[in-house]
Amino acid sequence: MAAALGLRSALEGAAVDVMTIDPAPRLLDTLHVDGAVSQPQDVDLQELSVSGAGRMRALKLDPKHTFDSVVNRYAPTRAMAEAILNNRIYRSISTALAGVGDYMAMEKLLELYDDPEAALIVLDTPPAREALDFLGAPERLLDLLNSRATSLLGGGLKLSDLAARAVLSAFDRVTGLHLLSDVHTFVRSFEGMYQGFAERAARARSIVYGPECLVLVITTAEELRVEETREFVGSLERTGLSIDGLVVNRVAPPLPHKSGLKKINPPSLQKKMQRNWRDFAALKQRETAALRVLKEMLPAGATMLVAPDLGREPRSLADLAEIAGTLDTPHFRK
């Protein structure tokens, strides 16, 4: 859906960047873009033969690469940058361990935002739970790097510092990890860079939470998804982010009237087609109930859009253009 929305704007003449931070490859696959390349790649819009089209680029976030760039950019000296890049804690948090991508997605977002050519950035987040991690990323990074952490891990004498240090010491002792000094060195090595991080995190937050940003929640009309959507929308609101729209994807087309089956011959085929109709009618009934609940939960001021099931999986730009063409999105053009 992120690709379809981006494509729609690109076909209307805008310069669009679509960034995915979802480890699943579906967005890039659909755009026929190489997922192994972390730089923005041009999407070839020519195959759609639309006059006046703008440009579209797609990229997948590479957290390690982005984090390294940030360190190199903000470290006061080359030696400090090297010290950070070689720190054991840095190496562990900038590579494969859980939740790392969130830290850096905001950084990449700013980089794209600062590109004067880009008119629209579409950010494709991972599924709901991880999307919340993404939104909290700047605060978490700053929590780790701010002077409070230095005090805690260094020589702070407050009761809470002492208690926290006791836990970390116990953790070191129990695990044999001997992390404490590494964490301290890591946090200390960022001291001169904190200001830069803080400013950029504040900027990223002001963009995401500001009037220029549109928040669309994509869901499907399935019972379990409806509950997930309800909780996700509530969680977003608790972070201060209200949604602008709910896009319900893959909604089945209306069923033909059952009476049309009466004329089918031979009767054996008619019987099979009646069963087929009943089967799809049951699914439609399930979907309609879910759509009703989704509509009821829609926050004030938000719009619900319905994207049809194409009857096939979107695999090409033409498929994406077809989906985008069905979404009436003027409300979203702020």
Added chain:
Amino acid sequence: MAWPRLTLVIGKGGAGKSTISAALADHLAQRRPTTHVGLDQRGSAARLFGVAPPQRSAIQVRRDLELIALSPRRELERFIQRIVPVRMISDRMLGSRTFAYVTAALPGLEAFLLLSRLSAMAGEAARDDRYVVVDGLSTGASLELLSVARGIRNLAAAGTLNRLAIDLEGFISDPNRCAVAIVVAPQQLSLKEALEAASALREHANVNRIVAILNAVPAPLFNQAEAEQAMAADMAHGALVRRRLDLDAAVQRVRRELAAAGLPVIELPMLFTPAVGVAEITRLSRALGKQVEL
């Protein structure tokens, strides 16, 4: 080979993880006491069983089937409470911002502790002749969970955590204790994600028992000739017939590719029902039948 003590059910969003994990737990519980573990904090399986979602304690669906909810955060709390046994101090720690630094300093710790808990549950299940079914997270998050032991082992070159990480890697690779069931919907994207997940599970997490559960397989109704006949008679109803045939074709394609990837496949029927609840879970549980050897 007997069914493993713990099954982690994973898959692309919308493929039917919660439904399948509930059906599998229901099926296993017919033979042995079974615990269904929800990681999604929404109590999806509980809704399907028609009971209230479990909070801090287990919910008994029936005598041999219980539901529990686990979260990485709660496992971290338990860990801290073990290290700081004085409740007042540990509670204060858990409620403070400084606590966040501990977790921020070592991303992956929460997932590691969660995996440790699952490993312990599998051990208890083997001892008590029980089963555990885990309604996992999305494929990406599940891969991170299963790869975290290796990451922690690399970080801690020696010591307790290193030994624990090695134990966890042993658990993950033991086909009698741990299996990963990848739920696949008959769609190309779901298939692609499943095949990539299977490959990553083998290569990066050393999982030795992976099974694909092909969900939503419709009973075939029409052949090509009938579809053409239907189209000629009535375009709208013919299109509905075509939709059914497309589903059949997608199932055939997914079957072929899963077989080519060397994955054992369990198939479950498409539920053409207006809702999914207890009756549908029972139906799927029955459909698992001989496909799940105990």
